[in-house]
Amino acid sequence: xxxxxxxxxxxxxxxxxxxxxxxxxxxxxxxxxxxxxxxxxxxxxxxxxxxxxxxxxxxxxxxxxxxxxxxxxxxxxxxxxxxxxxxxxxxxxxxxxxxxxxxxxxxxxxxxxxxxxxxxxxxxxxxxxxxxxxxxxxxxxxxxxxxxxxxxxxxxxxxxxxxxxxxxxxxxxxxxxxxxxxxxxxxxxxxxxxxxxxxxxxxxxxxxxxxxxxxxxxxxxxxxxxxxxxxxxxxxxxxxxxxxxxxxxxxxxxxxxxxxxxxxxxxxxxx
Amino acid sequence: xxxxxxxxxxxxxxxxxxxxxxxxxxxxxxxxxxxxxxxxxxxxxxxxxxxxxxxxxxxxxxxxxxxxxxxxxxxxxxxxxxxxxxxxxxxxxxxxxxxxxxxxxxxxxxxxxxxxxxxxxxxxxxxxxxxxxxxxxxxxxxxxxxxxxxxxxxxxxxxxxxxxxxxxxxxxxxxxxxxxxxxxxxxxxxxxxxxxxxxxxxxxxxxxxxxxxxxxxxxxxxxxxxxxxxxxxxxxxxxxxxxxxxxxxxxxxxxxxxxxxxxxxxxxxxxxx
Numbered sequence: 001x002x003x004x005x006x007x008x009x010x011x012x013x014x015x016x017x018x019x020x021x022x023x024x025x026x027x028x029x030x031x032x033x034x035x036x037x038x039x040x041x042x043x044x045x046x047x048x049x050x051x052x053x054x055x056x057x058x059x060x061x062x063x064x065x066x067x068x069x070x071x072x073x074x075x076x077x078x079x080x081x082x083x084x085x086x087x088x089x090x091x092x093x094x095x096x097x098x099x100x101x102x103x104x105x106x107x108x109x110x111x112x113x114x115x116x117x118x119x120x121x122x123x124x125x126x127x128x129x130x131x132x133x134x135x136x137x138x139x140x141x142x143x144x145x146x147x148x149x150x151x152x153x154x155x156x157x158x159x160x161x162x163x164x165x166x167x168x169x170x171x172x173x174x175x176x177x178x179x180x181x182x183x184x185x186x187x188x189x190x191x192x193x194x195x196x197x198x199x200x201x202x203x204x205x206x207x208x209x210x211x212x213x214x215x216x217x218x219x220x221x222x223x224x225x226x227x228x229x230x231x232x233x234x235x236x237x238x239x240x241x242x243x244x245x246x247x248x249x250x251x252x253x254x255x256x257x258x259x260x261x262x263x264x265x266x267x268x269x270x271x
Numbered sequence: 272x273x274x275x276x277x278x279x280x281x282x283x284x285x286x287x288x289x290x291x292x293x294x295x296x297x298x299x300x301x302x303x304x305x306x307x308x309x310x311x312x313x314x315x316x317x318x319x320x321x322x323x324x325x326x327x328x329x330x331x332x333x334x335x336x337x338x339x340x341x342x343x344x345x346x347x348x349x350x351x352x353x354x355x356x357x358x359x360x361x362x363x364x365x366x367x368x369x370x371x372x373x374x375x376x377x378x379x380x381x382x383x384x385x386x387x388x389x390x391x392x393x394x395x396x397x398x399x400x401x402x403x404x405x406x407x408x409x410x411x412x413x414x415x416x417x418x419x420x421x422x423x424x425x426x427x428x429x430x431x432x433x434x435x436x437x438x439x440x441x442x443x444x445x446x447x448x449x450x451x452x453x454x455x456x457x458x459x460x461x462x463x464x465x466x467x468x469x470x471x472x473x474x475x476x477x478x479x480x481x482x483x484x485x486x487x488x489x490x491x492x493x494x495x496x497x498x499x500x501x502x503x504x505x506x507x508x509x510x511x512x513x514x515x516x517x518x519x520x521x522x523x524x525x526x527x528x529x530x531x532x533x534x535x536x537x538x539x540x541x542x543x544x
Contacts (some may be wrong), residue, residue: 145313254399
């Protein structure tokens, strides 16, 4: 216990978040120095910024009004969007189905150490690269098209859902597990009646989050040849068809927002 | 009908009929979506058949890894690009933090009790998050030309939504006590922000920023694929010239940096929170 009768001395003054300490000032100074240094390293300067502003104004001028009227382009856009949707749906479905057993295998409280380490290794491998980089590798393996995008997003889904699912299982209360075991239940009955009910809600949360995430990424894998609207978008950028770019962007954002509302509904139904 | 007998005879179910219908409809919808996607997706089976050969070819081309390409005196090697990637991620995060601060203040209903301003701020945050960083990169390449400037802006604009949303939520969770005490002293709005809100959200702020930096290190590694600078440019060049041994080197370098960043961030976040 602190001696309350003692008068506080200046050395008692801790960092209470109100006074800025010398250390904090030094930190801000270091941050400022870094920004100046990094800006000079990367050749940023006022002239480029100003030129950029002029370009931005021109770009915006050419983006609006967005070009929705040409039937051939509209068809191209919807074909791309549909493919993105297919990629997202299939990648989510397969990713969720694979994550379920893999997450159980990776949970250290249910599995022998050697098995959970193998499963954790697989999950870590899936998590280690950005989906776009994984898509590059799959484009090489299975060629251009939707399949490469689907496989890349399956990998991303496994990395996310299985990891969090395994962590959720590791946090369960073991009381139910013991109770079910005491009835003489086998491993699968234990899993179904003691483990899964405890993590069901969280699994649905992870899965719907990944569904959103896959929808976003499915519009991007096309940039490296993985199918979907991304290829169309990049081609439109390359041809400087900025009004068409704007139309695609608006449609992508609309699709993502509808997807988010849907997955919120989904969570409301199941949670 | 009432009384204990009726209650005992009542059939107990876990879900209401509406809930049950909702669940079945969702299952049905999910299965229908998968069936639709499987039947309509364009997959060329011939490509799948030679996938094993292609993968074998991929690894054969990746090996031996072109370690000599790590450091090139002309600045085209992996090392320079990697440093550039880190600068893009860090500068972009700093810029995002600065830009997100006012937006978060506007978005927090207790700081700005003015609904149209909240709505406007939320609109900025949502549009920032809805556009993927690669799309931001494509846009900024069109604005600034290819290079790390475009990448930095792309990272910054994508991160505003993330940092602003979480910071706004942290601001809304601030306890009223300190704020009311400050108001009672007649403190100005600026002083309430500086002495009331800032100390309350400071740990959350740094934690969010550091977390986003970790994500940005990963994201800035791919921006180069659309010309926005960093290690992605090296990968792009190597891909276009089929130098898979260089791609392998770049991938290993990215992996190393991402792992170091993750360890660093975990350590820093433990110290902050």
